[in-house]
Amino acid sequence: MPTINPVRFKFMQAIITFMMMMLQVVCAEEEIMCIEREREALLQFKAALVDDYGMLSSWTTSDCCQWQGIRCTNLTGHVLMLDLHSLGLSGEIHQSLMELQQLNYLNLSFNYFLGRGIPEFLGSLTNLRYLDLSFSHFGGKIPTQFGSLSHLKYLNLALNSLEASIPRQLGNLSQLQHLDLRGNLFEGKLPSQIGNLSRLQHLDLSGNRFEGNIPSEIGNLSQLLHLDLRYSSFEGSIPSQLGNLSNLQKVYLGGSFYDDDGALKIDDGGHWLSNLISLTHLSFDSISNLNTSHSFLQMIAKLPKLRELSLSNFSLSDHFILPLRPSKFNFSSSLSVLDLSINSFTSSMILQWLSNVTSNLVELDLSHNLLEGSTSSMILQWLPSKPFWPCNEFS
DSSP states (O other): OOOOOHHHHHHHHHHHHHHHHHHHHHHHHSOOOOOHHHHHHHHHHHHTEEOTTOTTTTTTSSOGGGSTTEEEOTTTOOEEEEEOTTSOOEEOOOGGGGGOTTOOEEEOOSOBOTTOBOOGGGGGOTTOSEEEOTTSOOBSOOOGGGGGOTTOOEEEOOSSOOEEOOOGGGGGOTTOOEEEOOSSEEOSOOOGGGGGOTTOOEEEOOSOOOOSOOOGGGGGOTTOOEEEOTTSOOOEEOOGGGGGOTTOOEEEEEOOSSTTOOOEEOOGGGGGGGGOTTOSEEEEESOTTGGGOHHHHHHHHTOTTOOEEEEESSOOBHHHHTTSOGGGOOOOTTOOEEEOOSSBOOOTHHHHHHHHHOSSOOEEEOTTSOOOTTHHHHHHHHSTTSOEEOOOOOO
16 A cells, blocks of 8 residues: 655645635635525515614615614525614514514514504514514514414513413423513413423513412422512412522512502411522512511511512501511621611601611611601611602601
8 A cells, every 4th residue: 555755745735724724715705695585575574664764774785684783694694683673663564574584583672563463473483582572562462373482582572562361372482581571461360381481580570460379380480580570460379489489589579550459468477488598689569468477577687698678568567577676687788778668667766676687778768658756867867878768757
């Protein structure tokens, strides 16, 4: 078998390397144009919109990859991103978007679709990872077809006029990490399938009018970091299964827009709360029996990372709080913001009690209580140069 001359081998190796480098340069310099059928689809989409401010004036050239709000892949020219948020657009979302089958990012938020329903065909864009239709005046229902968006990680439909119930098909979105449905008109019971979203980290359902209890299946969302269910008309007991969510950092529960809404309450003394060792923000509003449970307050005080605490509108009073011995009721030194507004405190002794159980408080809200006498000057002495909301009724 003939041997290879080492010098000849190195020369051939250098030639091959040089040719590969030149090929890469040529490929890099070659301009990847958008695909013609996708360009035509985008033009149909534009024709159905009302663009009063000319924000899509760049949508005339031959290469749609250079248009406002469009991003394409450098390899094939397929459209990957359509980001038209805050452009003042109105009109209709044309079904030609179905042609963009490689689309993984769609943002039409902060526009004016004025009560139009969210198109069902968006559920056919199965490569979507990110979908934001928030604050765009959509009405109607969430399309059940959204349950087919199996790659979706981010879904924001907040601040629209969506109604009816949340479809159980959303429980199919196994990759979902962020779900924001706040500020709509949703009714009915929250589907138990919400507990199937095992990768969910952010859940905001605040500002709706649901019926019934908070589903215990929310306790299955072990990756959850942020939970906001305020002002959503839930009633009954807060499920103890929330204690399974040891990664939770922010929790907001309670509150009501309507006088006839049922109220949330706490069972078992709130012992589930002691498991939430990662909590930094905790807000309870109008929990019906908080003012009967000292153990629940003690559980809150033991949370090691708590920075902001709101216990508003509970009818908390002096005779309930002041008998608690500060030696057995010290908040974590991390607590810096405390909201005790809309309660029934009357005595300035509450300030002395707070000074004994908190060490690093920076902001204190006692607005809309019934504090007596020279309480305001005492607060200023206790918290010099620190914010305070002095909206109390002083006698």
